Amino acid sequence: MASGQEPADQVSPPQEISGAADLVRWPLLTLLLPLVPLLVLLAAVSLPRQRQLLVLDGQRPAVSRPFRLRDGWLGSPEIRLRAELPPNTAMALAVDLIDPAGQTVLQFDQEGWREQGIWQEDGESGSYDESDAELRLQLRPRQGGDHSLQVALDAFSDAAGRPLPPPLRVSLVVDNHSVDRGLLLITAAVTALLVRLLWVGVYGDCRQRRRLRVDDDVAALRLELGGPGLVRLQVLGRYEEPDVPPRRPAPPPRRVQLELAIADAWGAVLLHERLELPLRRCSDDDDHWWLVSSSRYLRLSQPTSVRLRASLPDPLAAGAVELEWIQLLVEDGVVTAWPVAVTPLRKPG
Amino acid sequence: MERQLLLLLTLLALLLGCGLAITRPALYRIGQEGTPRARGAVAFRGRTVGGRWQPVAGQRTWGGFQGRGPSGAK
Numbered sequence: 324m325a326s327g328q329e330p331a332d333q334v335s336p337p338q339e340i341s342g343a344a345d346l347v348r349w350p351l352l353t354l355l356l357p358l359v360p361l362l363v364l365l366a367a368v369s370l371p372r373q374r375q376l377l378v379l380d381g382q383r384p385a386v387s388r389p390f391r392l393r394d395g396w397l398g399s400p401e402i403r404l405r406a407e408l409p410p411n412t413a414m415a416l417a418v419d420l421i422d423p424a425g426q427t428v429l430q431f432d433q434e435g436w437r438e439q440g441i442w443q444e445d446g447e448s449g450s451y452d453e454s455d456a457e458l459r460l461q462l463r464p465r466q467g468g469d470h471s472l473q474v475a476l477d478a479f480s481d482a483a484g485r486p487l488p489p490p491l492r493v494s495l496v497v498d499n500h501s502v503d504r505g506l507l508l509i510t511a512a513v514t515a516l517l518v519r520l521l522w523v524g525v526y527g528d529c530r531q532r533r534r535l536r537v538d539d540d541v542a543a544l545r546l547e548l549g550g551p552g553l554v555r556l557q558v559l560g561r562y563e564e565p566d567v568p569p570r571r572p573a574p575p576p577r578r579v580q581l582e583l584a585i586a587d588a589w590g591a592v593l594l595h596e597r598l599e600l601p602l603r604r605c606s607d608d609d610d611h612w613w614l615v616s617s618s619r620y621l622r623l624s625q626p627t628s629v630r631l632r633a634s635l636p637d638p639l640a641a642g643a644v645e646l647e648w649i650q651l652l653v654e655d656g657v658v659t660a661w662p663v664a665v666t667p668l669r670k671p672g
Numbered sequence: 673m674e675r676q677l678l679l680l681l682t683l684l685a686l687l688l689g690c691g692l693a694i695t696r697p698a699l700y701r702i703g704q705e706g707t708p709r710a711r712g713a714v715a716f717r718g719r720t721v722g723g724r725w726q727p728v729a730g731q732r733t734w735g736g737f738q739g740r741g742p743s744g745a746k
Contacts, residue, residue: 356682360690399699404712417717420702428702428725430717431710458712463701503693510689517682524675 340662341620345553347658350525357515360507366500367398373497379416379476381489389469390497401501402460402472407492410439410452414491415478423468432477433458461501530656540637542651545630549623552656553665556621558583558633559650562602562613565642572643578602579615581635585668588628593668594621602639613644620657620665
């Protein structure tokens with residue numbers, strides 16, 4: 324092996340930054356697309372609404388101040404009526420919508436209730452306050468203009484059905500810019516998913532991808548690599564406890580040394596380094612293991628045959644931790660969205 | 673090729689979703705046949721026929737107190 328005779332760099336060699344030829348930046352703009360529905364939603368909820376309070380005395384219907392219903396470029400009108408009910412009461416309203424010409428264009432009854440109390444169950448208790456006293460009516464006007472609501476209090480009673488004395492206050496909110504919030508959120512999610520797929524299509528698409536996993540402490544590959552773009556080299560190692568633990572196990576180290584070597588077709592060493600990498604402990608329900616990983620970018624401007632070799636120490640901690648496998652992932656012709664550090668290679672000869 | 677297709681699909685989904693959410697073409701317009709959709713305990717006392725609101729005669733039955741207990745409190 325060519326790297327055997329070469330002194331290895333003990334620390335990472337100085338790195339250069341990838342250039343414009345390895346960058347594809349236009350997909351960055353697509354990150355803004357999922358924000359568009361959210362901005363529309365933000366604009367719709369930020370626009371001012373018409374609010375007023377109606378006091379129903381039970382004698383005669385209350386007529387609201389005129390409010391403008393307008394079918395504009397952003398959203399459609401929504402009328403919200405909410406009765407301010409005292410606890411443990413119910414009410415019934417008779418509502419007429421009157422258009423700018425004074426014609427009744429809609430009539431409906433609205434019922435509502437509010438219940439307040441204390442619940443107890445299995446030794447636990449708490450209070451509750453529930454109600455259903457809100458109406459949301461979404462429609463477009465026949466013609467934009469000042470409309471009004473005529474609201475009559477048909478019934479107002481307590482939980483036992485006994486009539487209660489008026490007044491009852493009802494809040495009226497008219498929003499001329501209501502939008503379909505659910506559809507906007509779904510659109511944002513679908514757009515984000517499609518942008519994610521687009522990113523995979525741009526940055527995950529490479530000339531060659533090769534993965535090698537071996538149950539050994541050395542993984543080596545010979546590949547034809549190089550050309551436009553970068554070479555991405557990822558090393559992943561997994562350590563586990565042995566089936567038969569040693570009698571005197573030592574604690575696993577915090578860092579392990581990865582030896583990485585790259586040689587060309589004639590055995591000339593292009594890169595040989597030893598990297599101190601953190602050993603990450605992972606655990607599942609009743610299983611645990613350790614992972615070590617390293618990812619580097621290289622530049623090979625011309626296609627050439629290279630040999631990649633990665634090795635990890637085995638065992639660790641006096642036999643308390645053993646290397647399960649080591650994996651090499653090599654991608655050729657990689658482009659990135661932003662500049663990345665590129666490990667320089669020695670010139671052959 | 674697939675990149676352009678994905679970009680086109682993304683833009684189409686965005687324009688279609690935002691356009692429908694803003695304009696809501698199926699929303700009821702006053703004067704249209706029938707009644708609008710409403711959220712809440714609502715009963716319409718008539719319907720639009722031939723562009724004019726036609727009230728329906730008849731006494732509505734008042735349901736009284738409808739409290740359902742602490743369904744969501746626990």
